[in-house]
Amino acid sequence: MKTSALKILFATPECAPLVKTGGLGDVSATLPAALRELGLDARVLLPGYPPVMAAVAGAPDAGTLNVLGHDIRLLDARLPSGVPLLVADCPALYARGGGPYQADDGDDWDDNAVRFGVFSKLAAILGSPASPLAWHPDVVHCNDWPTALAPVYMHFGGRPRAASLITIHNLAFQGLFDADRIARINLPPASLGMEGLEFYGRMSFLKGALVYADAINTVSPTYAREIQGHELGFGLDGVLRSRAASLYGVLNGIDTALWNPVTDPHIPNPYGPLTLERKPPNKRALRSRMGLEPSDKPVAAMVTRLTHQKGIDLVAAAAATRSMPF
Numbered sequence: 245m246k247t248s249a250l251k252i253l254f255a256t257p258e259c260a261p262l263v264k265t266g267g268l269g270d271v272s273a274t275l276p277a278a279l280r281e282l283g284l285d286a287r288v289l290l291p292g293y294p295p296v297m298a299a300v301a302g303a304p305d306a307g308t309l310n311v312l313g314h315d316i317r318l319l320d321a322r323l324p325s326g327v328p329l330l331v332a333d334c335p336a337l338y339a340r341g342g343g344p345y346q347a348d349d350g351d352d353w354d355d356n357a358v359r360f361g362v363f364s365k366l367a368a369i370l371g372s373p374a375s376p377l378a379w380h381p382d383v384v385h386c387n388d389w390p391t392a393l394a395p396v397y398m399h400f401g402g403r404p405r406a407a408s409l410i411t412i413h414n415l416a417f418q419g420l421f422d423a424d425r426i427a428r429i430n431l432p433p434a435s436l437g438m439e440g441l442e443f444y445g446r447m448s449f450l451k452g453a454l455v456y457a458d459a460i461n462t463v464s465p466t467y468a469r470e471i472q473g474h475e476l477g478f479g480l481d482g483v484l485r486s487r488a489a490s491l492y493g494v495l496n497g498i499d500t501a502l503w504n505p506v507t508d509p510h511i512p513n514p515y516g517p518l519t520l521e522r523k524p525p526n527k528r529a530l531r532s533r534m535g536l537e538p539s540d541k542p543v544a545a546m547v548t549r550l551t552h553q554k555g556i557d558l559v560a561a562a563a564a565t566r567s568m569p570f
Contacts, residue, residue: 252279252286253330253381253406255367257344257360257390259288261324262296265343266549267496268387268413274499277325287379288323289370291363292333293344300331307376311366312358312429318377332366345390357421360449361429364393371398371406386410389419392453393431396441399456400432410453412462415471415478419449443479454483461492468493 258264259272276286290296300321307318319331332338337359342348345356353359364386369375371384371394384406386394395408423436426447435441441452454460462468468491470476472484484491501507505523506516512529515522527543536543548554 249283249285250383251379251381252276252284252383252385253289253367253370254286254385254387255289255363255391255394256387257291257363259290259323259329262290262299263293263344265345270499271413271496272387273323273325273327274497274502276327277323278497280327287328287330287381289330289332289367291338291344291359292319292331292335293338294340296331297333297339300329303331306330309366309369309376311362311369314362316362316366330370332363334362337362355425357419357425357449358428360390360419361393361426361431364391364449365397365429367391367394368397368401371408372401373404381406383407383409386453386457388413389417389448389450389453392419392449393429394453395457396431396435396452396455400435407458408453408456409459409461410450410457412450412454412460412467412471415450415462415476415480418443418451418478418480420446421449422446448480451480451483454480454487457490459490459492460484460487461494463494463496465493465495 254272254276256268256272258266258269260269261273263269272288272290276288279286300319303319303321305317306320309316309318314334314337317333319333321329321331323329337355340347340353342353346352367384367386370377371381373380384394384398386392386409388411392410395410398405398408420443423446426441431441435452435456436447440455441447441449443451462471467476471478472481472488472491474481477484505511506514508514511526513522513525515526528538530543531538546554546556546559548556550556
């Protein structure tokens with residue numbers, strides 16, 4: 245890595261294969277790796293959930309600091325891809341069962357505002373001269389609502405500091421909390437009004453980033469346009485239109501090494517564009533595994549959350565009319 249390479253701190257609440265609830269986990273694993281292949285110095289910052297701590301056991305300390313009253317030990321580790329990984333070890337906030345955002349019963353953790361407010365503040369500190377690390381990022385790249393307060397803290401923290409970027413992976417999840425839930429994360433009073441985090445009587449972490457981040461991007465040029473309209477703006481379309489000059493749509497890519505049927509170990513018959521005749525046995529194996537009768541009809545599959553936003557209503561309607569060619 246060249247010493248002059250742009251330095252990027254990729255702050256994320258999940259990263260495959262260590263912890264993943266959806267597409268953000270995949271992006272967090274592959275985008276920093278792709279940036280490093282381009283010569284940029286990208287490093288990932290991740291909370292120290294139990295599976296993360298198990299994966300980085302024995303990693304050396306990179307520094308310690310107190311963030312909003314919580315002692316955090318930073319661990320210097322690496323992802324399986326080799327991308328440098330900073331883990332925020334704070335058992336009081338992250339050493340829990342369940343998932344990153346919810347307990348085993350499926351309910352959100354009551355203190356999520358504190359858990360991710362502290363994580364956002366940590367990212368902001370690492371992007372400032374107050375960082376205990378010798379490595380100082382040029383950009384703090386935040387992802388979705390769990391890291392969205394970092395640009396707020398950075399904006400009000402003064403300069404010099406890193407630039408801030410927020411990526412919207414899904415605008416529907418905004419990190420909405422009642423005002424009393426954010427009292428412990430020491431947000432600047434100037435950030436709490438209608439021109440800041442306030443959102444119909446509550447506080448929106450994501451709105452804070454949309455207002456104060458230096459730049460905003462999302463997963464495609466089309467989505468960047470759609471979220472500026474009422475139907476898909478989820479109440480934030482006006483804010484996004486006001487930031488249109490700083491809003492960019494960057495089309496999500498695909499990991500062509502991982503998702504490659506030529507080398508995929510999970511299918512019985514590898515195939516490629518010149519060997520499509522090898523593909524039908526895979527469908528027969530899939531139908532058998534799923535308990536479906538043998539058939540030459542096409543097989544359709546959809547891996548997604550069961551929400552209207554993902555178009556599951558269209559699939560359900562098609563299945564109800566028996567128009568699905570199963």
